[in-house]
Amino acid sequence: MDSRNHLYLVDGSAYIFRAYHRLPPLTNPQGVPVGAVYGYTTMLWRLAEDLHQADGPTHLAVILDKGSITFRNDLYDQYKANRPPPPEDLKPQFPLIRDATRAFSLACIEEEGLEADDLIASYARAATAQGWDVTIVSSDKDLMQLVGQCAQGGAGCVDMLDTMKNQRIGIPEVVEKFGVPPELVGDVLALMGDAVDNVPGIRGIGPKTATKLIQEHGGLEQALAAAPGMKASKLRESLIEQADMARLSRQLVALKEDCPLPVPLEDFALGPIPPEPLAAFLTTHGFTSLLRKLGAPAPVTASAGAGTGESAASAPAPVESTRQALPTWPAIDRDAYPCVQTMEALQDWIARAFAARTVAIDTETSALDSMRADLVGVSLATGAGEACYIPLGHRGADMFAEAPVQIPREAALAALKPLLESDAVLKVGQNIKYDLTVLARHGIAVAPIDDTMVMSFCLDAGRGETGVAGHGMDELASRHLGHTTMLFKDVCGTGKKQISFAEVPLADATRYAAEDAEVTWRLHQLFAPRLSDEGGTRVYQRVDRPLVPVVAQMERHGIRVDREVLAGLSSTFATEIARLEAVIHEKAGGPFTIGSPKQLGDVLFDKLGYKGGKKGKSGQYSTDQSVLETLAGQGAEVATLVLEWRQLSKLKSTYTDALQAAINPDTGRVHTSYSLVGAQTGRLSSNDPNLQNIPIRTEIGRQIREAFVAEPGHVLLSADYSQIELRLAAHIADVAPLREAFEQGEDIHARTARELFGEVNRDTRGRAKTINFAILYGISRWGLATRLGTSADEAQAMIDRYFERFPGIQRYIHETLESVRAQGYSETLFGRKTWFPRINSKTQAERQGSERAAINAPIQGTSADIIKRAMARMGPALAEAGLSRVKMLLQVHDELVFELPEDDVAKASEIIHAVMAGAAAPAVHLTVPLGVEIGVGPSWGAAH
DNA sequence: CGCGTCACG
DNA sequence: GACGTACGTGACGCGC
Structure with a gap:
C-alpha cells in the first residue's frame, strides 16, 4: 500500500459549466434551478467514496474562479472578451456550489485576480515538490500542460481525472490529444489559439497544423525562427507576420505556478x-x-420535477433518479471477446440473444456505401462484457495466405435470420439503417429495431459547445461511457495503406467489432430511460424510429437515372464552358483560372479596374453571385460571362458528371444515403450523392431532372406540400388572416400584400413574399433591407407593419425566444427538441444567429415531423389499398417522389394525397389545411 | 483542410 | 452603430 499523500484539486468552475449543459434543468423544492449543483454534488460524492481506496485522495480542495479580470487582461485586453455571460438559470447555482462544498466539509479556494487554473498549477507544483501525487479533477485542455511532472528524484506525479467521462488523463492521453508531450502543449495552444478564451493564436492555423509545426520544430520559438526558411506559402507569411500574436498567446496560455497559496496544503487533509x-x-x-x-x-x-412541461403521461421521475440509476458496469475489456468460428458457438450466442430479449448488432463490411459493400462479419452484444464477433468474409492478408477459419457465410446468415427477424428480440444498432440495408441485400428483414444514433439525436440535437453535438459512436462512447473506442483507422489504417476490413486479422477484427456492439448495447441502456425522463419518447417512438426501415428501403430502391441524357448534357456544357473560357480570357487580357475566386477577384478589380471590390476578412475580393450581378448591371460583360461559366461548371461537375459516376453497376440506379441526424431541426439530409439539391430553379438546370426517369411501363409521381411552413406559422402563431386565406385557398402572398399595402400587384406581392420568408427565417431589418433593396429603416417599418397586421407573429417570436432562453431548447408541435447552447451568448452575432435559428426551428422542425409521419404511414396505407407496386424513392423536405405502374396512378394519387394531408392528425389538430400538389410524368422534370 | 461558391427546400 | 448574417443542408474546386 502506498502511503504517499495524494492531493485532489477539483476545478469546480469548469465542472459546473459542463454539468449545466449535460444535465436536465432540474429545480429544487423551492423552485431554484439546481441541475448543475446536483451534478456537482454527485461528483463530490463519488470522489469522497474513493477516500479509502489505495490510490484515493488523502487531501482535497475545490478551486473556483473569482471575478473575471485577471493579470491576463493586462497582457491582452481582449482576453476572454468573447465569453458569454452564464445562462440565467445557472447564475443562482454558483453560490450553491460553495454551499455544496461546505456541506461536504471540504476546502474551497478562490482568489481575486487569479484564475482557478493558476491556483491549481501553483498547488500542484507545491504538492509535487514535497513528493505528493496530484490528481486534477478537470478536463480543461490548458491544465493538460501540468500532467506528468514526475521529474526530480522521488517527486510526485500529476494526472487528471475527467469525472464525466470517467477517464484518467496521463501523459499518453495528452500525447494522443495534442500529438506532443505536456510540456509542449502550451506551444501548440499558442499557435492554434482558443476561440472560447479569445486567445488569438495565428489566423489560419488550427489544431492539426499547430501540432505538426511543434512536432517538427520542437517548440514555438523554434517554429517561429524556422519560418523564414520555409517555402513560400500562406503559412510562412502568417508565421512571420503574426509571430508576436503567437508569443502573446503563449503568455496567455501559460499557467502561473508561483501564486502565493492562500491556505497551506496540510489544511486540505481529509477525515471522515x-x-x-x-x-x-x-x-x-x-x-x-x-x-x-x-x-x-x-x-x-x-x-423536484424536471419541469419540462411534459404531459402527465411522461411524468418525470424524481429529480436525480435518472443519474442515480446509472449502472455500474465493469470497464470495457476488448481483449476478452470471443471470435465465433463454429456453428455450435454461433448457436450458443443466438440462444443467449433470444434469452436476453435485447441484442446489439453491428455489421462489418468492405466499404461505406451500404448498397455496394460486401458483408465481412457480424458482431453481437447481449450485455456488459458479453459480446462476440462472427467473421464471415475475411480473406488472407495477401494472395499467398489462406483465409481464416469461418462459418460459411450463407449458413451463418441462415442461422441468424430467425433471431434478426424475431418480434421477441429487440435489435439495437448504431445507425442501424446501414445494417438494415446490408442485411436486406442478403434477404434478412431485421425487426424490431432501436437506433442509438437516432436516440441520441432525439435527446441532444444541437447540444454541445459548437452547437452541433455529434452522434457518432466514438463520440457517444467518449461522452456517455467515458470510453475511448478503437477507431476504424486503428485496424484498417488510412490513405494509400488502408486495407479492407476483410483483410484485418481476426484477433484485431474481433476486438474492434465486438467492442462496437458492446458500446451500442451500453448506450442503449443509457438512452432508453433518458428518453422517457426527458420527454423525447414521443418523437422517437412515433416519428423517428418507425422511419428508419422506411428510409432504408427508399435507399435500397434508388432511382433510375438515364446515363445518356447526362452524358449529352455534360458534353453540351463542356463545349459551352470552353467557348466562355476563351472569351473571358480574351476580355481579361490573358489566361487565368476562372474557378479561382482569388484570381478572378484580382482580374476584375485590380487588372480590369472595376469599382466596388470589397475585401473580406481573408483579404480576398468577394466575387459571389450578387457582386458579379452588380458588375454586370454596370455593363461589365465579363461578369455576365463568368456567371454563365460558373453556372455551367457547377452543373457539370456537381451533377451531370457526378451523377453518372453514382450509378450503381449492380442495380443501374442511383442510391442516395439519407442522414436521420443531419439537420438540427429534424430534417433529413441526403448525401453520396445529395439528391435533395438537384437543380430546378433555372431552365438550364432543370434539364438535369429529365435524366431521373421511371422504368418502362412506369411513371414518376411527385407529391409536395404547398407552403407548408407558412401554413404551420399561421397555425402555431395563430394568425387569423393567414389561416383564413389558407382555408379559402387564396394566394397567400397576395393576401399578405393586401394586408400590408392595401393593394395587390406584381410589386407588392413580390415584396410580401420576401417578407413572409423573412418571418420564417427569423427577421432582421438589415437582412430584409438587402433582400428588398431598401434601407434598414424602411425594412423596419415593414416589419412593424407586419407585426401590427399579424400580432400573433410577434407574440410567437417573443414567446419562443423567452422559452428557449429559459429552457435551452425549442420544441416542435410533436415534441422534438432542438438545443441552442449559444442563445444567451455575449457575442451579439452569435446570440442573434441562435435567435433566428430558434425562431425557425419549431416551424421547419414541425414540417419535418409531418412529412416523416407521412412517410412512415405511406407503406401500410398503400399496401392496404392493394398498391404494393408503388415505391417511395425520394424525399426532398416537402416533396415525396414515387415510382409506380401507370395503371396505379389514379388510385395511388388518392392514397398519397390523403396520407400526406392527414399526417399531423391525430396527434396534432391543425387549424389550417395541409395542401398537397401532385404531378405525374415519365421523368422527375415532367412530374413537376 | 479551410474557404468561397452555389445547388436545393 | 455595425455586422455585406434571413433558416436548414451537401458538394465542388482552389490553394495551401
Missing part, C-alpha cells in the same frame, strides 16, 4: 465526512436518493 451538514444540504435541495445513501430518511415532499 461529518454527515449532519451534508444531510441538511441534501434535504434542502431535494436530492433524495443521495440522502437515502447517507442513511437518512428521505422527506416525502422532496421530489
Whole structure:
C-alpha cells in the first residue's frame, strides 16, 4: 500500500459549466434551478467514496474562479472578451456550489485576480515538490500542460481525472490529444489559439497544423525562427507576420505556478465526512436518493420535477433518479471477446440473444456505401462484457495466405435470420439503417429495431459547445461511457495503406467489432430511460424510429437515372464552358483560372479596374453571385460571362458528371444515403450523392431532372406540400388572416400584400413574399433591407407593419425566444427538441444567429415531423389499398417522389394525397389545411 | 483542410 | 452603430 499523500484539486468552475449543459434543468423544492449543483454534488460524492481506496485522495480542495479580470487582461485586453455571460438559470447555482462544498466539509479556494487554473498549477507544483501525487479533477485542455511532472528524484506525479467521462488523463492521453508531450502543449495552444478564451493564436492555423509545426520544430520559438526558411506559402507569411500574436498567446496560455497559496496544503487533509451538514444540504435541495445513501430518511415532499412541461403521461421521475440509476458496469475489456468460428458457438450466442430479449448488432463490411459493400462479419452484444464477433468474409492478408477459419457465410446468415427477424428480440444498432440495408441485400428483414444514433439525436440535437453535438459512436462512447473506442483507422489504417476490413486479422477484427456492439448495447441502456425522463419518447417512438426501415428501403430502391441524357448534357456544357473560357480570357487580357475566386477577384478589380471590390476578412475580393450581378448591371460583360461559366461548371461537375459516376453497376440506379441526424431541426439530409439539391430553379438546370426517369411501363409521381411552413406559422402563431386565406385557398402572398399595402400587384406581392420568408427565417431589418433593396429603416417599418397586421407573429417570436432562453431548447408541435447552447451568448452575432435559428426551428422542425409521419404511414396505407407496386424513392423536405405502374396512378394519387394531408392528425389538430400538389410524368422534370 | 461558391427546400 | 448574417443542408474546386 502506498502511503504517499495524494492531493485532489477539483476545478469546480469548469465542472459546473459542463454539468449545466449535460444535465436536465432540474429545480429544487423551492423552485431554484439546481441541475448543475446536483451534478456537482454527485461528483463530490463519488470522489469522497474513493477516500479509502489505495490510490484515493488523502487531501482535497475545490478551486473556483473569482471575478473575471485577471493579470491576463493586462497582457491582452481582449482576453476572454468573447465569453458569454452564464445562462440565467445557472447564475443562482454558483453560490450553491460553495454551499455544496461546505456541506461536504471540504476546502474551497478562490482568489481575486487569479484564475482557478493558476491556483491549481501553483498547488500542484507545491504538492509535487514535497513528493505528493496530484490528481486534477478537470478536463480543461490548458491544465493538460501540468500532467506528468514526475521529474526530480522521488517527486510526485500529476494526472487528471475527467469525472464525466470517467477517464484518467496521463501523459499518453495528452500525447494522443495534442500529438506532443505536456510540456509542449502550451506551444501548440499558442499557435492554434482558443476561440472560447479569445486567445488569438495565428489566423489560419488550427489544431492539426499547430501540432505538426511543434512536432517538427520542437517548440514555438523554434517554429517561429524556422519560418523564414520555409517555402513560400500562406503559412510562412502568417508565421512571420503574426509571430508576436503567437508569443502573446503563449503568455496567455501559460499557467502561473508561483501564486502565493492562500491556505497551506496540510489544511486540505481529509477525515471522515461529518454527515449532519451534508444531510441538511441534501434535504434542502431535494436530492433524495443521495440522502437515502447517507442513511437518512428521505422527506416525502422532496421530489423536484424536471419541469419540462411534459404531459402527465411522461411524468418525470424524481429529480436525480435518472443519474442515480446509472449502472455500474465493469470497464470495457476488448481483449476478452470471443471470435465465433463454429456453428455450435454461433448457436450458443443466438440462444443467449433470444434469452436476453435485447441484442446489439453491428455489421462489418468492405466499404461505406451500404448498397455496394460486401458483408465481412457480424458482431453481437447481449450485455456488459458479453459480446462476440462472427467473421464471415475475411480473406488472407495477401494472395499467398489462406483465409481464416469461418462459418460459411450463407449458413451463418441462415442461422441468424430467425433471431434478426424475431418480434421477441429487440435489435439495437448504431445507425442501424446501414445494417438494415446490408442485411436486406442478403434477404434478412431485421425487426424490431432501436437506433442509438437516432436516440441520441432525439435527446441532444444541437447540444454541445459548437452547437452541433455529434452522434457518432466514438463520440457517444467518449461522452456517455467515458470510453475511448478503437477507431476504424486503428485496424484498417488510412490513405494509400488502408486495407479492407476483410483483410484485418481476426484477433484485431474481433476486438474492434465486438467492442462496437458492446458500446451500442451500453448506450442503449443509457438512452432508453433518458428518453422517457426527458420527454423525447414521443418523437422517437412515433416519428423517428418507425422511419428508419422506411428510409432504408427508399435507399435500397434508388432511382433510375438515364446515363445518356447526362452524358449529352455534360458534353453540351463542356463545349459551352470552353467557348466562355476563351472569351473571358480574351476580355481579361490573358489566361487565368476562372474557378479561382482569388484570381478572378484580382482580374476584375485590380487588372480590369472595376469599382466596388470589397475585401473580406481573408483579404480576398468577394466575387459571389450578387457582386458579379452588380458588375454586370454596370455593363461589365465579363461578369455576365463568368456567371454563365460558373453556372455551367457547377452543373457539370456537381451533377451531370457526378451523377453518372453514382450509378450503381449492380442495380443501374442511383442510391442516395439519407442522414436521420443531419439537420438540427429534424430534417433529413441526403448525401453520396445529395439528391435533395438537384437543380430546378433555372431552365438550364432543370434539364438535369429529365435524366431521373421511371422504368418502362412506369411513371414518376411527385407529391409536395404547398407552403407548408407558412401554413404551420399561421397555425402555431395563430394568425387569423393567414389561416383564413389558407382555408379559402387564396394566394397567400397576395393576401399578405393586401394586408400590408392595401393593394395587390406584381410589386407588392413580390415584396410580401420576401417578407413572409423573412418571418420564417427569423427577421432582421438589415437582412430584409438587402433582400428588398431598401434601407434598414424602411425594412423596419415593414416589419412593424407586419407585426401590427399579424400580432400573433410577434407574440410567437417573443414567446419562443423567452422559452428557449429559459429552457435551452425549442420544441416542435410533436415534441422534438432542438438545443441552442449559444442563445444567451455575449457575442451579439452569435446570440442573434441562435435567435433566428430558434425562431425557425419549431416551424421547419414541425414540417419535418409531418412529412416523416407521412412517410412512415405511406407503406401500410398503400399496401392496404392493394398498391404494393408503388415505391417511395425520394424525399426532398416537402416533396415525396414515387415510382409506380401507370395503371396505379389514379388510385395511388388518392392514397398519397390523403396520407400526406392527414399526417399531423391525430396527434396534432391543425387549424389550417395541409395542401398537397401532385404531378405525374415519365421523368422527375415532367412530374413537376 | 479551410474557404468561397452555389445547388436545393 | 455595425455586422455585406434571413433558416436548414451537401458538394465542388482552389490553394495551401
